[in-house]
Amino acid sequence: MDFLLGGFVTAIQLLLTGDSETYSAVFATVRVSGYSMAASLALGVPGGFFLGHFDFRGKRQVRLVVDTLLALPTVLIGLLVYAFLSQRGPLGEWGLLFTLPGIAIGQTFLALPVVVALTATAVEAMDRHLRTTLITLGVSRTQLLLSILWEGRLGILAAAATAYGRVTTEVGVSMMVGGNIKWLTRTMTTAIALETNKGQFAMGVALGLVLMAIAFVVNFSVFFLRRR
């Protein structure tokens, strides 16, 4: 039990003394989640918008697939991405195994279904009345799409925050594709897994609290964005 209190004290020490190993893992996490969030939002918001806004044949089936993909286990994504990025895999030439962009590819697959599903739900939720109103007002097609996107911004923000939570806390992809290499691909979560494996529980708790602090900063920014 005493490692919990020890962990709390250590967490504060690590943050205040600028411990280089901790900050290296913090920056790895921030960078890799930055890449994967950018990619999943760039692909997922239009995808989710399309899925929520338009009616097309097979829409419900697509929705079912997206919802199922929400349950993709991170270890499986890690294994699949490893298979592609390995030197013996089809994309081995790219040299992305054991790099942050490599991890980001895996995390994008993790975040994409979340962004698509939640964006689609947000768009569906407000679409009907808004659409009829706007059409009655005689807006152009582009204006119509843009206003719907704008009206759905809070939903999209919520989708982004949820996806961010999933991406920063996953350990399967980072471990398998990143390899937990010190100073390079060691993220907060793989560092926690490593310290726990080494039996250094206090350090694991400390790093966990640091991760929570990052999550707080991000969510606080989102909160701030929503209020404006």
Added chain:
Amino acid sequence: MKRFVIFLLAALLIGGSGAWAEEKILMMATTTSTDDTGLLDYLAPEFQKDTGIVLRWVATGTGKALKLGENCDADVLLVHAPDAEEKFVAAGFGINRREIMYNDFVIIGPADDPAGIRGQGVGVALAAIKSKTAVFVSRGDKSGTHQKELELWQAAGLPIPDKEAWYVQTGQGMLATINLAAERNGYTMTDRGSYIKYEANLNGNPPLKILVEMDAVLLNQYSVIAVNPARCPKAQLELATAFSDWMAGERGQGLIGGFKLLEKQLFTPNAQ
């Protein structure tokens, strides 16, 4: 919306700033014991100082380390499962296998030793654990340590346990496995280096003690193997050889012998 875009761009900028310069980088796949004990953190900067080569490593069980070598995802391996290593070399996956150092395995267990194995030979000890159905915690992960443990059951003429209630397979690293054994008040087999590390974590007074040691079958040999560039065109044989030579040379061997935790030597250099 504008704010949102600015926020995204800022996140990207933070993310994108930090490309690293082109260096000579040697990628190694190794076992948890060399990393957990801190040996590699101690050797890598010295190796870089002497050769200018940056050593990067993925620490995992020997089974997965060999798999990474087979898939050409590492340049060099530092592993400890001689039988599996020989198969790996025979299959053409690796070349220039070179023995570097050893430590030994020990069987540890609760101080009150419910199966009465203290000071026994390995065969007798395992038979006693089995007949008393005392809890035995196994790595169960195809690591070098796990493979060694399976060999010991076989050498003792006992069937390899699997589903028995007293036989717990963790599938985790060595120190996690030791901690689990301590929680279950059971026995386990570990390399001595990981045990010393565990002892150090608990300020020298752990609940699990060394009960069986110094049996000739408990030797744990570590070797360096270069990944075969004939199979893996991107494998950097030159850097792998530099590492192998350095580890087997006077400098590497001296440093390995001098690596201590709780004033105990963890690995004994024995390169030919």
